[in-house]
Amino acid sequence: xxxxxxxxxxxxxxxxxxxxxxxxxxxxxxxxxxxxxxxxxxxxxxxxxxxxxxxxxxxxxxxxxxxxxxxxxxxxxxxxxxxxxxxxxxxxxxxxxxxxxxxxxxxxxxxxxxxxxxxxxxxxxxxxxxxxxxxxxxxxxxxxxxxxxxxxxxxxxxxxxxxxxxxxxxxxxxxxxxxxxxxxxxxxxxxxxxxxxxxxxxxxxxxxxxxxxxxxxxxxxxxxxxxxxxxxxxxxxxxxxxxxxxxxxxxxxxxxxxxxxxxxxxxxxxxxxxxxxxxxxxxxxxxxxxxxxxxxxxxxxxxxxxxxxxxxxxxxxxxxxxxxxxxxxxxxxxxxxxxxxxxxxxxxxxxxxxxxxxxxxxxxxxxxxxxxxxxxxxxxxxx
Amino acid sequence: xxxxxxxxxxxxxxxxxxxxxxxxxxxxxxxxxxxxxxxxxxxxxxxxxxxxxxxxxxxxxxxxxxxxxxxxxxxxxxxxxxxxxxxxxxxxxxxxxxxxxxxxxxxxxxxxxxxxxxxxxxxxxxxxxxxxxxxxxxxxxxxxxxxxxxxxxxxxxxxxxxxxxxxxxxxxxxxxxxxxxxxxxxxxxxxxxxxxxxxxxxxxxxxxxxxxxxxxxxxxxxxxxxxxxxxxxxxxxxxxxxxxxxxxxxxxxxxxxxxxxxxxxxxxxxxxxxxxxxxxxxxxxxxxxxxxxxxxxxxxxxxxxxxxxxxxxxxxxxxxxxxxxxxxxxxxxxxxxxxxxxxxxxxxxxxxxxxxxxxxxxxxxxxxxxxxxxxxxxxxxxxxxxxxxxxxxxx
Numbered sequence: 006x007x008x009x010x011x012x013x014x015x016x017x018x019x020x021x022x023x024x025x026x027x028x029x030x031x032x033x034x035x036x037x038x039x040x041x042x043x044x045x046x047x048x049x050x051x052x053x054x055x056x057x058x059x060x061x062x063x064x065x066x067x068x069x070x071x072x073x074x075x076x077x078x079x080x081x082x083x084x085x086x087x088x089x090x091x092x093x094x095x096x097x098x099x100x101x102x103x104x105x106x107x108x109x110x111x112x113x114x115x116x117x118x119x120x121x122x123x124x125x126x127x128x129x130x131x132x133x134x135x136x137x138x139x140x141x142x143x144x145x146x147x148x149x150x151x152x153x154x155x156x157x158x159x160x161x162x163x164x165x166x167x168x169x170x171x172x173x174x175x176x177x178x179x180x181x182x183x184x185x186x187x188x189x190x191x192x193x194x195x196x197x198x199x200x201x202x203x204x205x206x207x208x209x210x211x212x213x214x215x216x217x218x219x220x221x222x223x224x225x226x227x228x229x230x231x232x233x234x235x236x237x238x239x240x241x242x243x244x245x246x247x248x249x250x251x252x253x254x255x256x257x258x259x260x261x262x263x264x265x266x267x268x269x270x271x272x273x274x275x276x277x278x279x280x281x282x283x284x285x286x287x288x289x290x291x292x293x294x295x296x297x298x299x300x301x302x303x304x305x306x307x308x309x310x311x312x313x314x315x316x317x318x319x320x321x322x323x324x325x326x327x328x329x330x331x332x333x334x335x336x337x338x339x340x341x342x343x344x345x346x347x348x349x350x351x352x353x354x355x356x357x358x359x360x361x362x363x364x365x366x367x368x369x370x371x372x373x374x375x376x377x378x379x380x381x382x383x384x385x386x387x388x
Numbered sequence: 389x390x391x392x393x394x395x396x397x398x399x400x401x402x403x404x405x406x407x408x409x410x411x412x413x414x415x416x417x418x419x420x421x422x423x424x425x426x427x428x429x430x431x432x433x434x435x436x437x438x439x440x441x442x443x444x445x446x447x448x449x450x451x452x453x454x455x456x457x458x459x460x461x462x463x464x465x466x467x468x469x470x471x472x473x474x475x476x477x478x479x480x481x482x483x484x485x486x487x488x489x490x491x492x493x494x495x496x497x498x499x500x501x502x503x504x505x506x507x508x509x510x511x512x513x514x515x516x517x518x519x520x521x522x523x524x525x526x527x528x529x530x531x532x533x534x535x536x537x538x539x540x541x542x543x544x545x546x547x548x549x550x551x552x553x554x555x556x557x558x559x560x561x562x563x564x565x566x567x568x569x570x571x572x573x574x575x576x577x578x579x580x581x582x583x584x585x586x587x588x589x590x591x592x593x594x595x596x597x598x599x600x601x602x603x604x605x606x607x608x609x610x611x612x613x614x615x616x617x618x619x620x621x622x623x624x625x626x627x628x629x630x631x632x633x634x635x636x637x638x639x640x641x642x643x644x645x646x647x648x649x650x651x652x653x654x655x656x657x658x659x660x661x662x663x664x665x666x667x668x669x670x671x672x673x674x675x676x677x678x679x680x681x682x683x684x685x686x687x688x689x690x691x692x693x694x695x696x697x698x699x700x701x702x703x704x705x706x707x708x709x710x711x712x713x714x715x716x717x718x719x720x721x722x723x724x725x726x727x728x729x730x731x732x733x734x735x736x737x738x739x740x741x742x743x744x745x746x747x748x749x750x751x752x753x754x755x756x757x758x759x760x761x762x763x764x765x766x767x768x769x770x771x772x773x774x775x776x777x778x779x780x781x782x783x
Binding site for chain 2: 021022025026028029032033035036040064065066068069095160161162163165169171206207239253264267268271272274275276278279282283285286
């Protein structure tokens, strides 16, 4: 600690240079935090998924749908604890840009399958009583200023009503908390019976059967049993666990992930180069001073440590600021519009700290080594 | 005139001494190259996607879907409606008097990418007028599918991207075993990402609903209004009419915009970082030239000449950096094939090539020069303000 003053003075020997280097490291770590945060955010969503839920969709494609009559047969499969379903409604509010993740379902059963979502029982009772009822997430209700008892028109790009309109009216009867999930989670539920009855065509279709199972270890076996039930029928099924489904959707993003990683790589490479260069410059300017230190009795090792710590201080401090800014950006909600309610994952902080250390070593070691190797006489003579 | 001569002389002298400052100069070059490479490659992604999608549509074709449908995936048309649309006014007719149009059944099929991921691609069932309606569809290998037999042709991009898509291969999907009999190109548009088959055969095998859309060839680009009026005034039809090009543009709008925003946000943040490193470089360039600048000032060179020489150096280095960055983007990413299901094509997986267009390269170079100028400005002012006597003594 007694060398703190010395390191501090070395660091601020050229104020402008240190400041600018620091600023570019801050910027790089801000980017690193943002991009990796989003990347990891997707992955955390995948690993946090539940293992006691299965999703049954049409084997050809989810959009083809399955007959609603499959429900009875799936429920009879041993090990199935609860069964509900989703029919994609393709909803929007006021204009097509305000997409609403709306699904027709059997609400009481749904909250049994999604047992971690909490809802007041009276809301479920109200949903059963109200044919045109809808249960929405608190977040969605807050976003559009909906209250229980409101009558809400929802447009859809898929389903026409029997009256030939593409706008459906719903009465909000209850809310539930969906904060554990990200923004794309289905947050608007309508009654399947009302949907089936009121849709001009295709209303008896189900896009996903949601199966709650009692023993997660049996997931594979139950999946196979369900698929075997409908093998060689017109509507073959594919049963997947929640994480398999999410991974499949994530993979479908395809090469976009690769591009994000390429950008982070490019940013960090550029940055390492810049910092290393600055450190090198700063050390070579100080050659005579380092020689004086050595004359005063500083050992080679000590000089090396001093230079290295200087690099470390610069990188770690700047990285901390950059990551703090990134966290701030996540929390402030500026990113919510595009990516949903992500939080900065702790692991990104850890990765950031690791990268900062690595950066300090790579950029600090060559000049530190050079400082260590300095020959006092030559250095003082300016050779 | 003397001012220009002064500037010319100092700038030239400065450029000649550049090789002595390679170590610091390279910082600005690499910093800017990084920014431009990232900016141009990400923009190339959105440009490539938009090009592919816009290419899929022509101004003299129109597409009709059920009213309110955002895309073919969410549309359905009855056989009667499909016939009425094809008989509407403004549709071009062939020599036999038949309308040049195709009622299409659009389905999805699961296929496996060469890396093992499973994705959905579009299977487009088309009518008998395909060749007249879409002259850009050309068979490059094998032959056309025949109606009433379960045969398909595969787009060039899909053929390269997915497993089991060669001539003679069988795909089991949509209630039948389909044989691939040909590979087609369609000028690099989005259809190349999918498969095509005969609409009636597809509907019969699949047993799930009928047509999704009708695409018609118009008598001329201007005949669109006539066609649209004829459709909308028909009380038996509840459909939306769009120009084909507009329809495809709409499909890629959202994702295109997201990529665009990402490019500028990431590029912008990186640019700020690069400005800091440019400042660093130029400040050290000025201090390296301290003696030279002071001497020049002492023998009568003006402050403007000093400012210009620093700015010219920054600009030159920025230009080199920008060019390297654009070249990297072009070398690594131009024509690089990307495939995504992220909503580019509402119906299925879209394969497109990144396109580093001259306009993008120009954007990159302009960014580079701007960064260079901003980074050079403060150091240039410092060079000009240097008190001559102190500077000479400081050495």
